[in-house]
Amino acid sequence: MNILEVEHLKVWEAGSGKSIVHESSFDVRAGRCLAIVGESGSGKSVTCRSIVRLNKSSLRQSGAIRFKGEDLNALPFKALRNKRGRQICMILQNGMSAFDPSCAVGVHLRETLKRHYGWGRGEIEARMISAMESVRLKNPLDVMNSYPYQLSGGMLQRVMIALALALEPDLVIADEPTTALDTLSQFEVVEQLIGLRERLGGSMIFVSHDLGVVRRIADDVLVMKNGEIVERGGVSSVFEQARHPYTQYLISTRSELGAGFKTLMKGGVSDAQR
Amino acid sequence: MKRLLNLGRDKLAVLSLIVIGSVLTAGIFAPFVAPHDPQQVNMGLRYAGMSSAYWLGNDHLGRCILSRLIYGIRPSVLWVLVALLASVGVGALLGLAAGYFREKIDAVIMRICDVFLSFPGYVMTLAVVGILGPGLENILIAFIATKWAWFARVIRTSVMQYAEKDYIKFARASGIGHVRIIRTHIVPAAFADIAVVSSSSVCSMILQISGLSFLGLGIQAPNPEWGMMLNEAREVMFSKPQLMLAPGIAIVAVVSAFNFLSDALQVALDPKLGASAESRRNKEGKQARYEYIGS
Amino acid sequence: MLSVRNVEKSYGRGGLFSERKQSVLKGVSFECASGECLGIIGESGSGKSTLGRLILGLEKPDGGEVLFGGEPVGSPKRTAGSLSAVFQDYGSSINPFFTVEEAIAEPMAGGGFGGGKKRREDIDRLLLQVGLNASYRSKYPHELSGGEAQRVCIARAVSTRPRCILLDEAVSSLDVSVQIQVLRLLKELKSSLNMSYIFITHDIQAAAYLCDRIIIFREGRIEETMAVEHLKDVQSAYARKLLDALITF
Numbered sequence: 001m002n003i004l005e006v007e008h009l010k011v012w013e014a015g016s017g018k019s020i021v022h023e024s025s026f027d028v029r030a031g032r033c034l035a036i037v038g039e040s041g042s043g044k045s046v047t048c049r050s051i052v053r054l055n056k057s058s059l060r061q062s063g064a065i066r067f068k069g070e071d072l073n074a075l076p077f078k079a080l081r082n083k084r085g086r087q088i089c090m091i092l093q094n095g096m097s098a099f100d101p102s103c104a105v106g107v108h109l110r111e112t113l114k115r116h117y118g119w120g121r122g123e124i125e126a127r128m129i130s131a132m133e134s135v136r137l138k139n140p141l142d143v144m145n146s147y148p149y150q151l152s153g154g155m156l157q158r159v160m161i162a163l164a165l166a167l168e169p170d171l172v173i174a175d176e177p178t179t180a181l182d183t184l185s186q187f188e189v190v191e192q193l194i195g196l197r198e199r200l201g202g203s204m205i206f207v208s209h210d211l212g213v214v215r216r217i218a219d220d221v222l223v224m225k226n227g228e229i230v231e232r233g234g235v236s237s238v239f240e241q242a243r244h245p246y247t248q249y250l251i252s253t254r255s256e257l258g259a260g261f262k263t264l265m266k267g268g269v270s271d272a273q274r
Numbered sequence: 275m276k277r278l279l280n281l282g283r284d285k286l287a288v289l290s291l292i293v294i295g296s297v298l299t300a301g302i303f304a305p306f307v308a309p310h311d312p313q314q315v316n317m318g319l320r321y322a323g324m325s326s327a328y329w330l331g332n333d334h335l336g337r338c339i340l341s342r343l344i345y346g347i348r349p350s351v352l353w354v355l356v357a358l359l360a361s362v363g364v365g366a367l368l369g370l371a372a373g374y375f376r377e378k379i380d381a382v383i384m385r386i387c388d389v390f391l392s393f394p395g396y397v398m399t400l401a402v403v404g405i406l407g408p409g410l411e412n413i414l415i416a417f418i419a420t421k422w423a424w425f426a427r428v429i430r431t432s433v434m435q436y437a438e439k440d441y442i443k444f445a446r447a448s449g450i451g452h453v454r455i456i457r458t459h460i461v462p463a464a465f466a467d468i469a470v471v472s473s474s475s476v477c478s479m480i481l482q483i484s485g486l487s488f489l490g491l492g493i494q495a496p497n498p499e500w501g502m503m504l505n506e507a508r509e510v511m512f513s514k515p516q517l518m519l520a521p522g523i524a525i526v527a528v529v530s531a532f533n534f535l536s537d538a539l540q541v542a543l544d545p546k547l548g549a550s551a552e553s554r555r556n557k558e559g560k561q562a563r564y565e566y567i568g569s
Numbered sequence: 570m571l572s573v574r575n576v577e578k579s580y581g582r583g584g585l586f587s588e589r590k591q592s593v594l595k596g597v598s599f600e601c602a603s604g605e606c607l608g609i610i611g612e613s614g615s616g617k618s619t620l621g622r623l624i625l626g627l628e629k630p631d632g633g634e635v636l637f638g639g640e641p642v643g644s645p646k647r648t649a650g651s652l653s654a655v656f657q658d659y660g661s662s663i664n665p666f667f668t669v670e671e672a673i674a675e676p677m678a679g680g681g682f683g684g685g686k687k688r689r690e691d692i693d694r695l696l697l698q699v700g701l702n703a704s705y706r707s708k709y710p711h712e713l714s715g716g717e718a719q720r721v722c723i724a725r726a727v728s729t730r731p732r733c734i735l736l737d738e739a740v741s742s743l744d745v746s747v748q749i750q751v752l753r754l755l756k757e758l759k760s761s762l763n764m765s766y767i768f769i770t771h772d773i774q775a776a777a778y779l780c781d782r783i784i785i786f787r788e789g790r791i792e793e794t795m796a797v798e799h800l801k802d803v804q805s806a807y808a809r810k811l812l813d814a815l816i817t818f
Binding site: 439440441443444445446447448449450458459462463543 | 622625626627650652653654656657658661662663664665666667672675676678722725726729735
């Protein structure tokens with residue numbers, strides 16, 4: 001069963017008519033994780049933002065985006081707002097710009113949960129604390145009382161994942177969630193995203209330019225280049241037998257980057273290549 | 275220079291330039307441009323309407339309104355511009371120093387600014403005029419004294435966001451001197467902000483000079499000034515409203531021309547925005563995304 | 570050639586009269602030999618960027634000294650341009666009002682690099698050297714992709730024929746596929762121009778690709794230093810944890 005079916009999605013600039021995504025069609029199956037990979041400017045972020053119509057106002061989009069059979073693109077804005085968060089949750093690249101800088105993180109979280117579920121203060125707190133504990137954030141109460149600038153990028157990313165856990169959405173869209181992070185926090189966040197999938201059993205769209213992370217987390221993969229899907233399939237089949245030259249290029253550059261490290265590590269830390 | 279030519283593509287900017295240019299020339303060459311002596315009283319022509327000899331009619335003393343309007347450019351626009359340039363100059367110098375060097379210099383300059391800003395502008399102006407006596411020069415001195423601190427504050431903030439950029443770091447690392455960095459990197463970047471704040475204060479300064487003239491502290495009676503002309507027409511506001519039109523429209527036209535010009539300058543100077551209004555609007559598209567997550 | 574000796578740095582927190590200080594660098598010492606590529610690896614907040622600013626002479630250390638060729642950095646005696654830099658954020662590394670040509674020419678204006686026609690030829694040559702062509706000369710930064718902008722920054726950095734370049738997260742904000750191209754370019758340039766690099770990064774894979782020696786940096790201190798061949802034999806628990814956490818392909 002497909003939870004999301006995107007057909008003939010087109011995104012273009014309203015002013016110049018420049019096409020950014022042309023005629024993309026893809027499905028996300030229930031319980032699976034679809035990764036969208038490509039270089040910057042390939043349209044991967046625009047594609048996933050157009051699913052919940054979050055692109056900036058100068059972009060226009062057409063096509064059918066069926067979420068559980070309902071066309072999101074035709075939905076009135078208000079109805080869509082109710083779906084965002086509750087059923088489709090986004091995890092963004094930059095934690096700093098994802099939270100309101102003028103209020104404590106907890107206030108933002110409480111508002112969101114209250115809006116979608118109408119829970120009381122105590123219930124929200126209890127649920128957030130358990131969600132934060134499960135993404136291994138220490139002292140959830142302290143975290144909720146701090147302002148975004150007081151938390152590191154990795155922590156904010158984990159707060160977003162915790163919020164996704166509490167909201168229990170059917171689909172999580174993660175837009176380059178690990179790109180801006182250090183090695184250690186990247187590792188943590190990837191672990192937590194995998195954990196999130198296990199706990200919710202929902203589907204996920206994962207956008208990244210790092211094939212290493214994609215291989216860890218995704219089941220299926222779409223390769224995008226200049227707004228077009230050039231290759232798709234299961235992660236192992238695409239990565240092992242890439243047909244399109246662009247995919248092969250992405251894979252060869254990624255393995256070249258890691259090659260030096262791998263040779264150095266041979267016989268070293270045994271689990272570095274898990 | 276090349277970028278200033280971009281301005282030519284913006285019709286509104288060209289129009290504003292023409293308006294400002296012709297107003298300034300008319301003001302400088304007032305004795306040659308004005309058809310009559312602005313102070314010549316002719317009670318026979320009291321409140322006369324438009325005629326071929328007096329294009330805009332005559333005021334309550336039968337003086338030529340057009341001539342008074344043209345002579346009025348000198349205090350209302352020319353001297354205001356001089357005062358503006360002086361206060362922007364002082365403000366920019368201190369603002370650049372504070373924003374670029376930070377730390378101690380910044381702290382000292384900003385505390386002085388705080389002192390100046392803690393008095394309401396009008397009160398300061400009135401105090402200065404009270405000490406030095408009424409008259410145009412003293413008002414201009416008062417303007418410079420009260421406005422520079424505000425400019426220094428705004429320019430400092432604008433400079434601070436550029437001073438942290440990597441290209442400044444690189445320039446400093448490659449041994450380029452501070453003065454050169456400020457000249458080639460900071461001033462062009464901060465210029466747009468400077469242009470916007472100064473153009474918006476042109477407007478308030480023109481209105482303030484008019485206000486002070488109205489209180490009898492500015493230009494002395496027979497000399498023409500736009501604000502004073504408005505004030506003189508006020509007495510017959512309901513019976514002869516047309517007398518307010520000429521100075522009123524002149525003020526509105528000059529003020530809007532300065533506003534449009536500063537807007538257009540900002541666009542023309544920014545290579546990223548090109549000259550098209552479309553890409554300018556896109557700049558506003560960079561909105562915060564936090565309102566979206568989960569709601 | 571470059572030696573950092575017992576450098577300390579702390580920043581005041583709070584207002585003008587506040588005495589509260591936060592120590593960012595705590596007694597850091599290392600050397601970088603001529604022609605060597607030294608990697609400095611640390612997480613964000615470890616003080617590695619502060620260290621970079623001190624090496625470039627943009628800030629003065631509170632204690633200790635940074636010597637470049639025997640002279641303190643930031644002193645007027647140091648030949649301008651002998652130490653250069655490439656930064657992380659390609660978006661703000663080039664003045665948006667400058668064309669590529671103006672940007673590359675900027676550090677050359679320091680003196681001794683000719684002018685006019687010779688300057689133009691030099692710029693064309695530099696652009697070719699970093700894999701771009703002469704048509705890029707009149708472009709503005711916003712017309713460049715991330716990789717191209719970073720190449721221009723590298724051209725600008727090598728334009729004064731420096732003996733050492735500080736690379737502060739120079740590839741971290743690029744796509745993986747572009748990262749490797751820039752790293753390749755850096756490797757080539759290093760052997761052809763005989764420079765040394767100080768490569769500050771959080772990415773061990775990129776450091777392993779480029780560097781000869783690696784310093785692992787943590788909370789303002791050097792945790793461990795090792796030749797890159799001995800990377801697998803790291804001793805400290807923190808370094809081991811870093812290696813374990815790396816997601817390879």
